[in-house]
Amino acid sequence: GDSVTQMEGPVTLSEEAFLTINCTYTATGYPSLFWYVQYPGEGLQLLLKATKADDKGSNKGFEATYRKETTSFHLEKGSVQVSDSAVYFCALIFKAAGNKLTFGGGTRVLVKP
Amino acid sequence: DAGVTQSPTHLIKTRGQQVTLRCSPKSGHDTVSWYQQALGQGPQFIFQYYEEEERQRGNFPDRFSGHQFPNYSSELNVNALLLGDSALYLCASSSLTQWTGDNSPLHFGNGTRLTVT
Numbered sequence: 001g002d003s004v005t006q007m008e009g010p011v012t013l014s015e016e017a018f019l020t021i022n023c024t025y026t027a028t029g030y031p032s033l034f035w036y037v038q039y040p041g042e043g044l045q046l047l048l049k050a051t052k053a054d055d056k057g058s059n060k061g062f063e064a065t066y067r068k069e070t071t072s073f074h075l076e077k078g079s080v081q082v083s084d085s086a087v088y089f090c091a092l093i094f095k096a097a098g099n100k101l102t103f104g105g106g107t108r109v110l111v112k113p
Numbered sequence: 114d115a116g117v118t119q120s121p122t123h124l125i126k127t128r129g130q131q132v133t134l135r136c137s138p139k140s141g142h143d144t145v146s147w148y149q150q151a152l153g154q155g156p157q158f159i160f161q162y163y164e165e166e167e168r169q170r171g172n173f174p175d176r177f178s179g180h181q182f183p184n185y186s187s188e189l190n191v192n193a194l195l196l197g198d199s200a201l202y203l204c205a206s207s208s209l210t211q212w213t214g215d216n217s218p219l220h221f222g223n224g225t226r227l228t229v230t
Contacts, residue, residue, distance in 0.1 A: 003154075008117075011155075026220035032218075035216070036217075041223065042223050043117070043203055043222050043224055044156070044205075044221040045221075046216065049217075089155055089156070090130065098143070098144075098161060098163075098168060099146070099161075099207045100146070100158055100161065101158070101205075101218070102158070103139035103155075103156050103157075104155050105153075105155045106154065113199050
């Protein structure tokens with residue numbers, strides 16, 4: 001079945017550091033890919049997405065590029081802030097599968113001032 | 114415009130008991146999905162309801178059941194609770210036929226934190 005693997009955390013960074021969270025997927029076909037963020041006590045919010053190969057999703061300084069050849073969708077941010085502290089989830093979906101998201105295990109990021 | 118609302122926010126139950134969690138979808142959405150998020154893990158798909166019927170189901174036992182009402186709201190029921198059922202239960206709504214690739218295919222509530230003792 002489809003699966004998503006992302007690097008385990010926690011990832012601890014200083015403010016203004018560079019952040020990378022690796023994500024790879026296994027799927028039959030070409031899914032759409034997402035990064036969701038979960039702040040303490042809250043549900044999941046969409047951070048960015050890419051719906052086809054070579055698409056780059058971006059939002060709030062975060063970027064991720066859909067790499068079909070390496071089945072990857074790594075999340076990057078050039079300069080993190082304390083407010084970026086959260087849990088980040090990589091996920092995939094096949095539209096034909098009725099909007100069922102498959103998530104990775106999540107990566108907790110802690111940014112220290 | 115209210116988003117996805119879930120109740121209660123927290124719940125404590127004893128092993129063997131039964132629990133019902135509730136969800137109201139975002140306005141304009143007709144499909145409700147439920148996910149279980151154990152501590153430190155990613156959300157796992159439980160099932161999805163559309164037109165008051167279960168349309169898809171993940172790898173969860175029959176102790177997990179659900180219902181969707183004519184107003185699109187939904188309930189998740191768990192019978193014979195186990196310690197391992199302790200988790201954050203997330204409800205997500207969507208419009209099954211309308212995801213065009215914009216925004217998120219699913220809109221999530223803040224979840225119900227279930228603790229089984």
